[in-house]
Amino acid sequence: MQKVKQARAQVARLELSAAQAAVLEGQAHTARALWNLLHAYVTFRQGRLATLKQCDDAIRTARREIDWMRQLPAQAAQAVLKTYRQAWANFFNPDHPAGRPTFKARLRSRPAVDVPQARDLQIKRINRRWGAVNLPKAGRVRFRWTRDLPGVTQGGPAGRITGARLVKDAFGWQIVFRTEITKAVPIAGTHPGPPVGIDRGITVALALSDQTTREHGPWLSGGEREHLRRLEKKSARQRATHTHGQPTSHRLARTYDQMARLRATAKRRAVDWQHQTTTELAATFSMIVVEDLKIINMVRSAKGTIERPGRNVRQKAGLNRAITGQAWGRTVTLLEYKTRDRGGQVAKVSPAGTSQTCHRCGHRDPAARDGTRFSCTDLACGWIGHADTNAAINIRNAAGTAVSGRGDHGATRSAKRQPPRAA
Structure with missing residues (x-):
């Protein structure tokens, strides 16, 4: 066993009054507008993209000059900037599938507000089913207590809360706690299973x-x-x-x-x-x-x-x-x-050929699969079985170890026609 720190998220449903819901709605729309303003400021410039300092100065100026920008707490505004910069980093990373950052449409974006400072939350358990948390500009809010939070309750998991994110879905507002848990996990490769x-x-x-x-x-x-x-x-x-x-x-x-x-x-x-x-x-x-x-x-x-x-x-x-x-x-x-x-x-x-290759003899023929039925067209083999099971065995064999399948008698071949090995 080794002790490691794991970043995990815990989701809880918020119980908001109409006034508190309106406050969060306003903050979410302001956060979306700030993202769009940042995107316009960064991409419509001549020459290189704006630096982090230039973006930060622009946000501070906007918060002083535009009244509705102050609906969003300062820490949440900085979180929008951090997320936006990370979106560009992901785009320039050749190993990351993210696309180029774009403007966020009002009706196609999920309303969300960040609370990056954990000390501002002041989490407390009220009873068995409910807890309470402080939300910036919204006040004290109850949330559904479904799991113990690290560092909040005695006997709970070891660790701490690093921040939170407020997200709205079709059922209302939820709070997503960012947690860092210290946990003892087995050393890689020590799992006893097959x-x-x-x-x-x-x-x-x-x-x-x-x-x-x-x-x-x-x-x-x-x-x-x-x-x-x-x-x-x-x-x-x-x-x-x-x-x-x-x-x-x-x-x-x-x-x-x-x-x-x-x-x-x-x-x-x-x-x-x-x-x-x-x-x-x-x-x-x-x-x-x-x-x-x-x-x-x-x-x-x-x-x-x-x-x-x-x-x-x-x-x-x-x-x-x-x-x-x-x-x-x-x-x-x-x-x-x-x-x-x-x-x-x-x-x-690689998925190449896994559904068209017989796991038993290695013969590959696209006509061998008919829906969920696989019939090997090699006359010397003639294996018949479930096509998905055959593909799963080929997938397993491609990792380097043979697995006996339905109708097999202790020997298999991989999709690359490797020589038979003992099961």
Whole structure:
């Protein structure tokens, strides 16, 4: 065991009065406007980008001369500048997938306000279910107590709170505590469990090389899906009478809010399933091998251009929605830190040929896969089984260790036609 410091986030629901909610709304809109002003100041200059000192001086001048800029606390304004500078650093980093920073639209940005100073929070537990926290310019606010916070309650986890972030979603405002926890974790490579390969899919959410699967049902019930469909049709009718450039009507805004709550419910259920499933996998297996998928490229639109229109656009759009709904990237992110905390590791391998290659003989043929059924076309082999299980075994083999699969008799070959090895 070794003691390490881990940065973690804990989310809690805030109980706000109407006046406090209005204060946070104003701060969030000011933070978004400050981001846009910074972006204009940095990008519309002649020559090089503005330096950190120039941006800081511009913010201080704006807070003195513009009244509504003072709605946002000074520390929160500095946090906006820090986040904006980090966005540019990510963009210039060739190993980071972030794109170029852009302006934030009012209706497409999530309202958020930073509280970078932990000492300003003054957190206290009121009773078993509720705690209280100080928010700048909003006063004392109650929040739902679901987990012990480090450094706040006796007997809680060792560590401290380093700051917080206030975020608004479809259900209201939440506070995200930034914590630094000191925890004893196993040394990497000491996990006693076996290795496993995982194939991420749509029909089968997760197929494992040990011939098991991890699946889930629809995130919304039948009634909820029908309600969402009716709301989407209703919003289309309301948009038909809306004049472009005019403010959105209260009825259309209310419809959008109802749709957002249903979609947020589906996302919460998806994240809950992912957390439970990845926790179980991280506790069971020592090495988890997954494909290094370029998901951004996989969900690109097939619409094309006017000169060269795309083909099967509606089908590709449906496939993109299905891939996005599975949130494959989030699954791997959760697995990475959970396996690391338990002494295991996550390995990524190339996805080339994993679904078209027979794991038993190494023969590769695109025609061998038909939906969820894989039939090896090599007459000397003829293995038949679940296509996702076959892909998961190939994924596991690509990491360097053979795994016995369904119908196997103690020997396998990797997708690269390596010689047989004992299982």
